[in-house]
Amino acid sequence: MKQLPTATAAELKISFAGAEAGTAFDALELDREEGRARAVHFWDRPEKSADGAIGLPLLKRGLILRLRRDEPGPGSKHKADLTVKLRPCTPLPGPWQEEREEEHWEYRIEEDRAGPDFAPVVAASLEAEREFDEALDAERGSLGDLVTKPQLELLEAADADGEDLDALTALGPVHAVKWKQDWDGLPGSVAIEEWTTDGGLRFLEVSVRADVADAPRVQDLLGQGLRDRGLTPPQAGDTKTRAVLAALARELLG
Numbered sequence: 001m002k003q004l005p006t007a008t009a010a011e012l013k014i015s016f017a018g019a020e021a022g023t024a025f026d027a028l029e030l031d032r033e034e035g036r037a038r039a040v041h042f043w044d045r046p047e048k049s050a051d052g053a054i055g056l057p058l059l060k061r062g063l064i065l066r067l068r069r070d071e072p073g074p075g076s077k078h079k080a081d082l083t084v085k086l087r088p089c090t091p092l093p094g095p096w097q098e099e100r101e102e103e104h105w106e107y108r109i110e111e112d113r114a115g116p117d118f119a120p121v122v123a124a125s126l127e128a129e130r131e132f133d134e135a136l137d138a139e140r141g142s143l144g145d146l147v148t149k150p151q152l153e154l155l156e157a158a159d160a161d162g163e164d165l166d167a168l169t170a171l172g173p174v175h176a177v178k179w180k181q182d183w184d185g186l187p188g189s190v191a192i193e194e195w196t197t198d199g200g201l202r203f204l205e206v207s208v209r210a211d212v213a214d215a216p217r218v219q220d221l222l223g224q225g226l227r228d229r230g231l232t233p234p235q236a237g238d239t240k241t242r243a244v245l246a247a248l249a250r251e252l253l254g
Contacts, residue, residue, distance in 0.1 A: 002091035005098070007122050010111035010215040012222055013207040014233050015240050021194070021204040027230050028181070028192060028206075035179045037071035040195070041172035042241075043143045043165070046249035054249045058168075062088050063160055064241065065143065065168070068176070069135040080135035084151040086158055087112060087123035096124065096157050104129045105150055111212060116235050118219050120212075126154050139173070142166045171248040173198075183225045187218060190225070195240055201247045203240040 016024040043065040047055040058065065064087060069080035089109070100107050105128035111120040128148045138146045144165040147155075155161045175196045180189040186208050195203040206226065210218035223233050237243075 002093050003097065004091050004122060005089060005096065005109045005124055007109050007111045007120075008212055009209055010113050010120065010212050011207055011209050012113045012115075012118065012215060012219050013205055013239075014115040014222060014226065015203055015205045015237055016231075016234060017203050017237055017240075017243065020234060021202045024204045024206070024231055025194065030179055030192065030194070032177050032194075035177035035194075036077075038068045038176045038178070039071055039139070039172065040174040040176050041067045041139050041170050042174075042245055042248070043067075043168040043170055044245065044249070045167070046169055046171065046253055048253045054246055054253065056245055056249060058163070059242065059245055061160070062086055062090065063155075063158070063163075065165075067130070067135055067138060067143075067146070069132060069139075071175075078132055080130045080132050081127050082130050082135075082146050082148070082151070083125050083127045084147070084154055085123060085125040086154075087121060087125075089122045089124040090158050092124065092157050096154060102150070105148060107150070107154070110209070111215070113215060113219065114239050115223075115233055116237070118215075120215075124154075126151050139170060143168055143170070169252070171245060171252065174244055174248075185221050186225060187214070190222075195244060197244065197247060197251075199247060199251050201244060203244065205240050 044056045044058045064085040066083045070077050099109050107126045109124050112123045113120050178193045183190050187210050191207045193205050208222055226233055
């Protein structure tokens with residue numbers, strides 16, 4: 001029997017775009033030399049309608065395929081990983097209703113809560129370690145050989161196994177740099193990630209994880225932490241993944 005998994009943890013996110021991302025970068029006293037730099041690629045089937053609108057069929061279905069690999073630099077670990085993510089998650093059979101972890105992969109279920117409204121969206125993701133050189137090859141084209149058996153099984157469980165992975169289009173690179181900071185009152189570390197594209201798009205996302213039951217309190221603390229640093233959380237905006245994918249597809253299709 002299929003049903004929607006229940007998340008016990010939530011990731012709360014606040015994103016700044018464009019000039020606001022630059023202001024946030026300065027206010028948080030970030031240094032790219034101190035962060036972990038990675039290249040990020042996504043796969044979809046971008047299409048352009050007669051009226052010029054950009055379509056991303058996989059993203060519209062809630063399916064995200066993402067590859068990350070370390071860039072050269074001080075924080076580089078020479079590692080790569082591939083994630084299959086369902087957001088929003090669809091009902092799944094029993095084996096996929098609980099988190100689990102194996103030697104080279106991790107399956108996680110959590111609520112994504114993105115500002116400004118922080119509406120909870122259940123997301124399920126399976127992140128698998130990949131060989132660094134294989135990741136470089138995949139960025140140039142085919143994704144199929146990089147997807148692991150557990151990830152294929154997750155796609156099948158989500159009724160997405162009909163996708164021809166070798167026919168998808170690579171979108172990227174996104175240049176990402178990630179930092180972690182400790183803020184008073186917040187559980188664990190605050191993750192800060194900057195995304196930029198060669199086309200000039202810039203995002204800065206600040207996020208923290210918490211138990212679902214504690215998410216409203218942590219949400220307030222995250223907003224207050226930003227205000228304490230001279231930043232006002234944006235009152236509108238899209239998720240960085242959706243905005244970046246749309247921009248990359250638009251650049252590709254012209």
